[in-house]
Amino acid sequence: MLRQLEGSKAIAETVALCRPEVVCAYPISPQTHIIEAIGVKVKEGSLAPCEYINVESEFAAMSVSIGASAAGARAYTATASQGLLFMIEAVYNAAGLGLPIVMTLANRAIGAPINIWNDHSDAMAVRDSGWIQLFAETNQEAADLHVQAFRLAEELSVPVMVCMDGFILTHAVEGVDLMDQATVDRFLPTYEPRQVLDPDDPVSIGAMVGPEAFEEVRYLAHLRQLDALDYIPVIAEEFAALTGRASGGLIHPYRTEDADTVVVALGSVLGTIKDAVDRLRDGGQRVGVLGIASFRPFPIAAVRDALARAHRVIVVEKAFSLGMGGVLATDVSMATLGSSAVLNTVVAGLGGRPIAQHSIETMIEQAIRGELADLTFLDLDEGVIARERARMARTRRSGPFAENVLRDISQTREDRS
Amino acid sequence: MFQVRIHGRGGQGVVTAAELLSVAAFNEGRHAQAFPSFGSERTGAPVVSYCRLDDREIRTREPVMAPDAVIVQDVTLIHQVDLFGGLVEGGYVLINTSRTFEELGLDDLGDRFQSERLMTCPATELAIEHVGRALPNAALLGAFAALTRQVPLDAIGVAIRDRFHGAVGERNFAAATAAFDHVTREMEAATRASTT
Numbered sequence: 001m002l003r004q005l006e007g008s009k010a011i012a013e014t015v016a017l018c019r020p021e022v023v024c025a026y027p028i029s030p031q032t033h034i035i036e037a038i039g040v041k042v043k044e045g046s047l048a049p050c051e052y053i054n055v056e057s058e059f060a061a062m063s064v065s066i067g068a069s070a071a072g073a074r075a076y077t078a079t080a081s082q083g084l085l086f087m088i089e090a091v092y093n094a095a096g097l098g099l100p101i102v103m104t105l106a107n108r109a110i111g112a113p114i115n116i117w118n119d120h121s122d123a124m125a126v127r128d129s130g131w132i133q134l135f136a137e138t139n140q141e142a143a144d145l146h147v148q149a150f151r152l153a154e155e156l157s158v159p160v161m162v163c164m165d166g167f168i169l170t171h172a173v174e175g176v177d178l179m180d181q182a183t184v185d186r187f188l189p190t191y192e193p194r195q196v197l198d199p200d201d202p203v204s205i206g207a208m209v210g211p212e213a214f215e216e217v218r219y220l221a222h223l224r225q226l227d228a229l230d231y232i233p234v235i236a237e238e239f240a241a242l243t244g245r246a247s248g249g250l251i252h253p254y255r256t257e258d259a260d261t262v263v264v265a266l267g268s269v270l271g272t273i274k275d276a277v278d279r280l281r282d283g284g285q286r287v288g289v290l291g292i293a294s295f296r297p298f299p300i301a302a303v304r305d306a307l308a309r310a311h312r313v314i315v316v317e318k319a320f321s322l323g324m325g326g327v328l329a330t331d332v333s334m335a336t337l338g339s340s341a342v343l344n345t346v347v348a349g350l351g352g353r354p355i356a357q358h359s360i361e362t363m364i365e366q367a368i369r370g371e372l373a374d375l376t377f378l379d380l381d382e383g384v385i386a387r388e389r390a391r392m393a394r395t396r397r398s399g400p401f402a403e404n405v406l407r408d409i410s411q412t413r414e415d416r417s
Numbered sequence: 418m419f420q421v422r423i424h425g426r427g428g429q430g431v432v433t434a435a436e437l438l439s440v441a442a443f444n445e446g447r448h449a450q451a452f453p454s455f456g457s458e459r460t461g462a463p464v465v466s467y468c469r470l471d472d473r474e475i476r477t478r479e480p481v482m483a484p485d486a487v488i489v490q491d492v493t494l495i496h497q498v499d500l501f502g503g504l505v506e507g508g509y510v511l512i513n514t515s516r517t518f519e520e521l522g523l524d525d526l527g528d529r530f531q532s533e534r535l536m537t538c539p540a541t542e543l544a545i546e547h548v549g550r551a552l553p554n555a556a557l558l559g560a561f562a563a564l565t566r567q568v569p570l571d572a573i574g575v576a577i578r579d580r581f582h583g584a585v586g587e588r589n590f591a592a593a594t595a596a597f598d599h600v601t602r603e604m605e606a607a608t609r610a611s612t613t
Contacts, residue, residue, distance in 0.1 A: 004443035140514070168478050173451040175443060273477030323541045356479045 001175045001293040004366050007139035007169045010176040011078075011104060014143040016047045017184040018102075018150045020076040022068035024053040026061045028083040030166035031106035035078050042310040058083040062090035062101075069099035070205055072196040075148065077101065080166055081108035081268055084122045088129075095130030096221070097206055098195070100153030102146065103131075106166040107150045107267070107318075113402040117352020118166040120266060123295070132160040132228055132295040134248065135266040139169050139176050141293075144247030147179065148235050149260040150188050155231060156224050159195045165293070167352070168408040179243065189240055225297040232294050241394060242358040244321030250299035252291035253306050255281065259288030262310040263370055264303075264332055266292050269316065269348070269355050292328065303335035312342045315369050316360070316378075325375045342370075348378035385409055418471040419567050420481040424500050425490030430554035433580070434477060434488070435466035438558055440576035443471045450475045470567055476511035486565055489513060490553050495521055509565050513553045515539035517567045517572040523612050533607055536564050540550070540598050547592035548585075559593030570597045 003010075011034050015023075023042065025035040041047035055061050060314035061077050068075040079087065084105060094101050109115040110122055123133055135150060136142035142164040149160040164170060195205060209217050229250065236249035240303075254274055256262055263273050270291045277287045290306050292299070307313055313336060315329035324330075333343055344367050349355045359379050364374040383404055392398045421438065425431035438452035446469055447536035455466035467481040486509035489500055503509065508530060512518075513533040518526055527534055537592050538560040548555070555577055563569045573593055578586040 004440045004449060124467065165478075168452070171453055172478075173439050173449075174475070270479045272478050273475050354480050356482065357477060 001180070002175055004173060004175050005383050006033065006171060006173050007142060007164065007176075008033030008106075008171065010139050010143045010178065011146060011164070012041065012411070013178050014184075015076055015102075015104075015223065015225060017181055017403050018076070018147060018188055019103075020047075020050055021073040022051050022053065022065070022075045023077065024055055024061045024068070024075070025077045025079065025173075026055055026058045028058070028080050030059050030108060030118070030170045031078045031083070031092045031104065034106065035316070048256065052093050058087040059090055062087035062094060062103075065101045065103075066090060066094050066099055069094070070195070070197050071099070072191070072193045072198070074154075074191045075099075075101045076082065076103070078104035078106065080106040081110055081116075081122045085110065085128060088126060088151055091126055092129045093206075094159045098157040099159060100157055100191075100193075100291065101159040102149045102153055103159065103161050104146070105133075105163045106170045107163055108166040108397075115351040116166075117402075118210040118318070119350045119352070120163070120317065121350075122397065123161070123163045124319040124321075125276050126161070128298060130158070130225070131296065132156075132158055132294070134160065135291075135293060135295055136162065136169065136253065137268055137291055138162045139172060139174055140162075140245065141247045142169055142177065143176055144239065144243070144245060144306040145188060147184055148232075148239055148248045151235055151312075152228065152231060154191050154193075154296055155235075158221075158224050158228065163267065168268045172309050173216055177243075177245070181341065187239060190414070198284055204214045211407060217399075226257065228294075229297050229299055229301075232297075248293055250292075250294045250302045251306055254289040254291070256288030256306055257292060258286055259310060261287045261312040261314065262288045262307055263314045263316055263360075263364065264290045264307075264328065266295060266328060267318070272355055272357050273316065273360055276357045276364065276417070279357075279361060280355055280364060285364075285368060287368075295328070295331075298331045299336075300331075300335045302319050303332060307332075307336055307339070307341065310341050312344070312367060314344045314346055314364065314372075316346045316348055316355075318347075320345075320347045320350075343374075344372050345375045346372075346378055347376070353379065354406075379411075383412075418469055418475070418482045419486070419565075421468040421470075421486045421488065422484040423466045423468070423488045423490065424494055425464055426460075426494070426555075427462045427464050427489050429464075430552050431464045431490055432466045434490070434554035434558060435468040437555070437573070437576045437580060438468045438561070438568065439470075440579065441558070441572040442468075443571050444575050445568060447472060448475050448526075451509065454480065462488060463494060466517045484508060486511065486567075488557055488561060490557060493523065494518070495523065499528075501526065504530070507534065510536065511533045511557060511564055512537045512559055513540040513557055515542060533604070533611075534564070536560065536597055536603065537598055540592075541594055543592045543595045543599070547595060548588045552589075555589035556592040556596040559597035560600045562593075563597045565605070570594065582585070 042052040065075040152158040329345040437450035439449035442449040451468045489512040540556035
């Protein structure tokens, strides 16, 4: 049923339809509304049988999820930012053990400096953990991806993280067509674990593995990720046949068929980029967009095909690797290896900085003219940077640079007014 | 697309107002997107929320930077926050106050925008009268409906009752209706004054 509701609420409703048996989470902005709403459902009995377990930290939340999943329960959790970092050891364990936990990541920046707003630093920090990472463009896709995530996770015995932009999606109220129980049940069969802790048929899960087998065990995990590259499009097609919606899959190309320039991105910023591309198309520019729906596994062949015609590829990303540059761009460059296409990396939207359509349009036009630097930070305040660099050069004890920048910005504002 | 920016303070239902407006438009078969300004909301701190209304899918995720309408829930924000920044030519301004634009020191707005689209409404007074609490958001939605005709008052009523059940919903809708009537009367008076 199509309803106008908050993204977090849409996720809670959808997760409940997936019949999780154990939900264990620790609240952190901007994930809180999701787990609050699920907690209410368990408490009032509309989500049953399900145990909602309150714990003292994110590390405990993921550890309980691991235990529940190993005992054969369908397990769900959600977190963001510092919460994800706090559970990171258990995040790696969940993947290494092959436990099909589903987790919502309400993407948020990582401190210091402390910042509650959206970017993709948290998802990128666990890029290599062995979790499948799916990115949602809209709240509709975020909801749909959760249903697909349980199916994918349990079929392959791999945990799946559904990444949705914190606040921008979690707190946005928009139309979402919520599935009904019968449709979800048809799509998502009862969980049949590949391994389970059963007192009647005891096994050991989590043995120490030495040099004689570690590489093989890791390679098997890699192969399962590659299996997901085949399986993700299959379940997305099946989902589309059931709902009529093109949610999920590996990639979402938009107006790329004849595009000379293609902008690649993850998540909700794709909507703004599509509007920018439509405007530039109206002005005669041949521009397209490629949304990456599955970031891990990275669909290198599909991306290569989608970018085969492009002369210029612009990767817009809400995270970067300090001292290096783009994270997504590095992956995209592997897909365009051997092609003559020019690759630009544009870092944007860090710590919740709004990504304006006009900034995107200006940036694409600069790129088309060949005037865009290989690595660009969108809407960067060069003056602030120069002044702080000068302070640091002038004085040994120049002080904490985040606070210096804040003081500088408020001083500049006062001077103007 | 019609874009609305709502200014107020934490605790005044600024975020709820944007959400209710989006639900009202959605119930009318339109596409709508409401979202807060994502600050660390605290009671009394300046808060901004946004709502977009359109007849086709809304894809953009940028904040509303060129609103078609600005709603000011708290008059003490005037001269403190850039309330009217980016407001489009022909845009609407709706301020919660029992005073006039002149009394608020906002005479210059009349030079920049069409005076018949600048409106005040004593929404807090109407809320105290009908709801019993100084929560002006529902009343302002009624005033917004009268001023812009973007959504019918009935749709606002459905959204309010859907969110606040029973007597609370009815009282809030009564406040919205009173504000709708107030603005309608003001607009009729202005039309009479300009034609005579």
